[in-house]
Amino acid sequence: MYYGEKRVEDPIRWAMVGGGKGSQIGYIHRSSALRDFNFELVAGAFDIDPERGKAFGKELHVSEDRCYPDYKTMFAEEAKREDGIQAVSVATPNGTHYEITKAALEAGLHVVCEKPLCFTTEQAEELEALAAGKNKVVGVTYGYAGHQMIEEARQIIAEGKLGDIRIVNMQFSHGFHNVAVETTTASTKWRVDPKVAGPSYVLGDVGTHPLYLSEVMLPEMKIKRLLCSRQSFVGSRAPLEDNAMTIMEYDNGAVGYLWSSCVNCGSMHGQKIRVIGEKASLEWWDERPNQLTFEVQGESVKVLERGMDYLAPSAMVDDRIGGGHPEGLFEAWSNLYSRFARAMEAAEKGKSVDFWYPNVHAGVEGVRWVENCVRSADSGAVWVDYE
Amino acid sequence: MYYGEKRVEDPIRWAMVGGGKGSQIGYIHRSSALRDFNFELVAGAFDIDPERGKAFGKELHVSEDRCYPDYKTMFAEEAKREDGIQAVSVATPNGTHYEITKAALEAGLHVVCEKPLCFTTEQAEELEALAAGKNKVVGVTYGYAGHQMIEEARQIIAEGKLGDIRIVNMQFSHGFHNVAVETTTASTKWRVDPKVAGPSYVLGDVGTHPLYLSEVMLPEMKIKRLLCSRQSFVGSRAPLEDNAMTIMEYDNGAVGYLWSSCVNCGSMHGQKIRVIGEKASLEWWDERPNQLTFEVQGESVKVLERGMDYLAPSAMVDDRIGGGHPEGLFEAWSNLYSRFARAMEAAEKGKSVDFWYPNVHAGVEGVRWVENCVRSADSGAVWVDYE
């Protein structure tokens, strides 16, 4: 149980690049970072439009002189200050992540970067190496992973309650882009433009989320080969896909399926993961994140609830309010940001941490998966060895 | 609304082959056929063990002399009687369907045959031709299709409320055979023996059910090519699979996915179908058959209920009790058996019928699909053109 105590000695001085007014994901970064005194927002280059960014910074209680026109200026100016920023979150369209993250690391900053980390595995591994070299943290906001029932699932599986894992069934398939909303919505427009979005749309935009959940729950399992079929039902989106089906084979003989979509009419999110073992299954749905279904073959179905004493201690440690009260996505993200802060503080002190979080390597793996999927799809939806 | 009126002039004199005491599916055949005076049970070769079959026949109120030791004797003896049987249902293990159905047609009987109709498309088309030649009905018990909400879905789609169809997402994935229950359960034992079961286990045993639902809902759509990956998680089942994933491409550009499994721990049935169009989606789950979810993108989710005035007339005609009262699988089957009876009567009178039902062609298509899946799977899970 958690009461809001600081989890770092001193709040980390923090800025944002992107996440401006009107952006989809900027607010949850701020709300999560600023919760519980782990970070304080002292600077920002919040918007591609400097004026708009400055005006917004003021509304966010950031002093005017630290509302910068762009990230380069910010990194340069802040570096000059005694009380300059120590960490930055990057919540801009995909195409800029690589360069901003690289620049931030080179400026000696810890980074929280939106997914995807970049466009190619090569770039991703470069960033991973750079972070290691600089001894800096790079967190990647696979935010759903912060839900406490994900940790509970991880523990149940680790204890062997499912037996050998056989099948991983995943989906993140919403319906919001069933028609060409990109003609009127800016945040969809860039998502279907390969120059800004990268080599994929839904695979990277939504598919990597449940993929990362599977990595958290099943840390030992490795993909051996996969096959991906992708479609552009709204034709103008080609070559980027608005629907994709990926079949995977893991090295332990298990198989997986991951359905990524933005044309699944009427579905709000449709992010689900079901892990099936020899003895039992676990299922989790991101729209009901406080529940986890645990089904032992031959027994009645059990529905576990967040915040209850029967859960694993590590699934209780981030509990912010007693069971029954619904927590939401903001708590999931806050749980991650709190780990980011502790990892950053530990890095500064030359210590390592004993908890998992979506780190730079998770970022690499997401990019790798998309790359393999695209390679398969673009070769005619054939099997490719996982590289 | 239906009050139990006979739907044929005279009840059809009817027998069963198989479906004996202890069989899984025999009872629902009887319960559905005998409901509402459309059939009367006058003979049977209910069991592979003649004595057991005879004893059971008596419990079913069948006169002793018409409880036969095997189907050949039955067809021969009944043919001699003035009041001999007119139709027979075949509820024996798969390996016998072809020969029994063929013999029945040749004996001038209408047939209701369990799925799969036989093992190869060639055999299936032979039976189709034979039935046509003899002017006899062959019904195939894709029983779930008789649920009224399936007809409602068909009508909604026919009216264009989904727009162009893009994705068909299907599954029938239960968990009852997660371990080698075949060592102790007879009805599983034959299912994993290729000689009795045929070229597949779960693809044919469960996968063809939602496939047929998709054929009912989407009569125009044709599979162009498919890819199937199958596994035997219980190793001794190889070459037969206990899990399979099939990706399909349709000729209109739509894609489909069908997950067949008997190792999905904790799942009761897990038979679901979701049809996604440009504008809206429909979803149905066989464990909650009285509901149908209709999701127009951008609107609140609608849950339709069986028996309500807002449904299509053709979805109301089989309504046996007002909305709110749950109907179950027995009503679905009864609805089909009532159509079988009417089709048989019409055939006798040289008339055609204006309603759909799972007929011999549906049987052919099920066999074809399994054959294509197996061909793909056994070639290394590659794409095969649909033949």
Add this chain to the structure above:
Amino acid sequence: MYYGEKRVEDPIRWAMVGGGKGSQIGYIHRSSALRDFNFELVAGAFDIDPERGKAFGKELHVSEDRCYPDYKTMFAEEAKREDGIQAVSVATPNGTHYEITKAALEAGLHVVCEKPLCFTTEQAEELEALAAGKNKVVGVTYGYAGHQMIEEARQIIAEGKLGDIRIVNMQFSHGFHNVAVETTTASTKWRVDPKVAGPSYVLGDVGTHPLYLSEVMLPEMKIKRLLCSRQSFVGSRAPLEDNAMTIMEYDNGAVGYLWSSCVNCGSMHGQKIRVIGEKASLEWWDERPNQLTFEVQGESVKVLERGMDYLAPSAMVDDRIGGGHPEGLFEAWSNLYSRFARAMEAAEKGKSVDFWYPNVHAGVEGVRWVENCVRSADSGAVWVDYE
């Protein structure tokens, strides 16, 4: 597991009074009685309109001369036959139940009577005594009680898994009569007419159903006093109520609540019962009858499913198809009719039965409860001692 074997030596010769074409509840009587060779329909006075009744009888495969113009003629004529009826089901509007049931018993018939058995406890006890004197069975169709999960609940409670019972929360509150549909619907018209319906509308029409479920689950508990508040939201229905709230105190210190309504807009049935003990709770909803929720305080919620091996043997004995396949209300009624048949056969042989079913005493208790509720309501919604 049940395979359709006869449960009586010889099918009982059976007739119906009422339940004609267009009636709400006639069909489920026939469908349930005629299933599995326990009864055969040989006669009927199906309709208040003799011609319509005769025409309908023919559609039901009843020989014309045994389609009678009224029940009196039927009882008289059938008495003269060697093969005359042995049992009759009464599915007419409430106001006729008493006289028809009485006449049937006097004619030496077993009876299945719709609820309410009659209008007053006095009448009900008279019928109970008459049935005892004649050694005849009177079954009352509290049909939901036949669902197998009700028996499972009964067993769980009997085993003490809930501990002392504290609260019984019940409702049957649908929305179909939110406006004065009685102006156009015959079956609602008589329900709001005290002469035909009796002293209450929803209390008797729907409220007695969950009440009986509570009697089955909690055979030891007795109501000590109750308080009922009833309303006529559609004003023209007064003095009959279309909504009622009843609070009960039981002799063991437990309390109960039962909400009866036909103006609960949008609710299909809304029949639920939740039994809360010191240690655990059970909940059942008639629209999802194959599930039973079992909640032990401090543990994850368990959802039990019909047809599964972990259930009590007595909850499995009526299983007609494996778990996962949805059974519906028709199976629940069939389970009861099968018990009625066995009870009738036993009565003929002077034997007693070792299973429960909604018998004449259940009928008495339903009438008594309504009487007490009305007495309370009409005294200003005050507490009344249960009489």
Add this chain to the structure above:
Amino acid sequence: MYYGEKRVEDPIRWAMVGGGKGSQIGYIHRSSALRDFNFELVAGAFDIDPERGKAFGKELHVSEDRCYPDYKTMFAEEAKREDGIQAVSVATPNGTHYEITKAALEAGLHVVCEKPLCFTTEQAEELEALAAGKNKVVGVTYGYAGHQMIEEARQIIAEGKLGDIRIVNMQFSHGFHNVAVETTTASTKWRVDPKVAGPSYVLGDVGTHPLYLSEVMLPEMKIKRLLCSRQSFVGSRAPLEDNAMTIMEYDNGAVGYLWSSCVNCGSMHGQKIRVIGEKASLEWWDERPNQLTFEVQGESVKVLERGMDYLAPSAMVDDRIGGGHPEGLFEAWSNLYSRFARAMEAAEKGKSVDFWYPNVHAGVEGVRWVENCVRSADSGAVWVDYE
């Protein structure tokens, strides 16, 4: 859509009384107030134990000299500072609310007080008058009311989509205190002690929450009389109840029911409200707060989702993240605290506000309802005119 902009010119200087480490409800106050720069935490008397309070204050980033041993000292000391607190939240056991709130108002502070505001209507009205006299805001944390779907329900009802309101069905019935956990849990111990808890346990502790939801949704409806039956299933809790059933009559002829319980084994919260009108019903469940069920009689059930364009503008204004992403209780509280802040700022400027929030009058009404319930219950569960 909301992006985290400040909603007041300058963050309000804020302190807490109670809500210390280990308390149930302290954290959500802080997390909600401190979000989005509307308040800043500058002082506190967080704990009945001054040392513990001080230590905790440090963990909350409060400077040591402003961590006070008790509220009196805090009010006195802060009054001396230029930058002294402007508002205080009270999250202590019930028995202290009256005196602390009164002292705070007298010290010229705005107050956010936990429910119940105090023990008697007389006290409550005194506080209401005092707040008016001082022109100070008193917010009362009926936190669930901040969920956006509550506002949506309010708007749907205001537009007349339900027609005349007939029935309000409410419950807040959890199971956490099925046995005497108070012997080991401090926060339960005081709840069953009349001196600290006041005249009721569950009526005030949980029942007033859905009651307030009904006041928000149905601002015009007034209770005319009510009847309450309360029980102490854990005997040692008497005279305080652990279960209560309240029937209400409203002045427009509607009726209501509210079930309050802490012995409803296995239920997490069980807070539900269903408002039934002549034409349609609305239902909301606090464990799935992002959904609202809207059922028009005769149409398919509609499930509305938070964050969707089809909602009322006033239900969208507090949207913090797009539809599909689950918001939780923290957002509901944050929405209220943001209104508290704006109301406080407006009060300072002598302006009024155009939005509702749980204000001091809501506090009065909660106390009044409990008082009436207790009066009824203690007179033998009889009807009492609402005073």
